[in-house]
Amino acid sequence: MSQVSLKTINQDGRQTTVLAHACNTTCLSCFLVLISSQNTNGRRVWPVPYRRFDRRPPSDAYCQALYPFCPTGDPDGRIPNMKDSDVISVFRLQTPVWEFKYGDLLGKFHIMHDAIGFASSDTGRNYTMEWYELFQLGNCTFPHVRxxxxxxFWCNQGAACFFEGIDDVHWKQNGTLEKVGEISGEQFNNLARWVKEDNETGIYYETWTVRSDPGPNSTTWFDSYDCSQFVHRTYRKLAKLGAKLSSKTQTNYTKIYLYSGEPTYLGDDGSIFDNPPLKTLAKDIRKFYHSFQPHQSMFQFILSLIEAYEKVVLEKTFYFFYNFEYWHLPMKSPYIQITYEEVPLP
Structure with a gap:
């Protein structure tokens, strides 16, 4: 099988090289996960670092979005440059997922979408910045079994969207639109450069946070990578740039948890599905995901989550896909949980 090298950047700053088209040898895959998921002492690092890449791959033609990604944003993802002396207001934005179609329905389950707004005092223009899925949430959570x-087959990419205007009704009606601080035009321009870098290296969406249990001292095995995480990263970057942020309301965010014992690494596509001795494992993974095909309808997606809940409770098994690799999660009570917990501004 041909091999294509692709540089990745781990959260601890180390650079490694992985194979975009993996070999058929299981030992090589094990070696790759060791250098990407263990520290210099040879011990497993939890949570597993989210793998970053040096470029964003093109989308596969098979992957189709029900709603186009960032339809009014700049096609090249450019963010306007502000005058250094400008004063930019920063807004916290939150609304129920798919509020435009279902109103406050998903808000009742605390399934919220998060974004950040900006307003220039110099030009009077305002802007919305958010990070979300290119092909809707179902495609990022479950693959296609073809x-x-x-x-x-995963249709999983997430990206930042920046466009002019803040839809006040959309954010206020069932959610939050609150000014949380001010920054200078110079700070905004520095933030824009960081957003571009963050967007180019963080290419895929992750719905789940995987923990050992709901307790305060539990171990996090894997972190989510979604709209709220982008907002948190942006707030932290603003704080490093000198911004003072504060909110008069509680800053709660949606988290979707899986609970399991210590995960077991299984391998990537090449080491599992091109390896005859692992034929049974490959069949089990396909069977597991066959019940959870991605759905474009949010109503169908909720039904799929319910089906997933029943499956993992009965079988106590979840095949988890992270960093383009598969892990086995030995599930345990309470299995799956949606929370709406406070994350203070930095």
Whole structure:
């Protein structure tokens, strides 16, 4: 099988090289996960660092979005440059997922979407910045099980969207639109450069946070990478740039948890699905995801989550896909949980 090298940057700053098209040898895959998921002492690092890449790959033509990604944003993802002396207001934005279609329905389950707003005092223009899925949430949470290829096929990319205007009604009606601080035009321009870098290296969406239990001292095995995490990273960057942020309301955010014992690394597409001795494992993974095909309808997606809940409770098994690799999660009570917990501004 041909091999294509792709540099990755781990959260601890180390650079490693992985194979975009993996070899058939399981030992090589094990070696790759060791250098990407263990520290210099040879011990497993939890949570597993989110793998960053040096470029964003093009989307596969098979992946189609029900709603186009960032339809009014700049096609090249450019963010306007502000005068250094400008005063930019920063707004915290939050609304129920798919509020435009279902109103406050998903808000009742605390399934919220988060974004950040900016307003220039110099030009009077305001802007919205958010990070979300290119092909809707279902495609990022579950893969397609296709007849023409053996491995599950993932349509999973997430990206930042920046566009002019803040839809006050959209954010205020069932959610939050609150000014949380001010920054200078110079700070905004520095933030814009960071957003571009963050967006180019963090290419895929992760719905789940995986923990050992709901307790305060639990171990986090894997972190989510979603709209709220982008907002948190942006707030932290603003704080490093000298911004003073504060809110008069409690800053709560949606988290979707899986609970399991210590995960077991299984391998990537090549080491599992191109390896005859692992034929049974490959079949089990396909069977597991066959019940949870991605759905474009949010109503169908909720039904899928309910089905997933029943499956993991009965079988106590979840095949988890992270960093383009598969892990086995030995699930345990309470299995799956949606929380709406406070994350203070930095």
């Amino acid at each position: 007849e023409d290829i053996l491995p599950p």
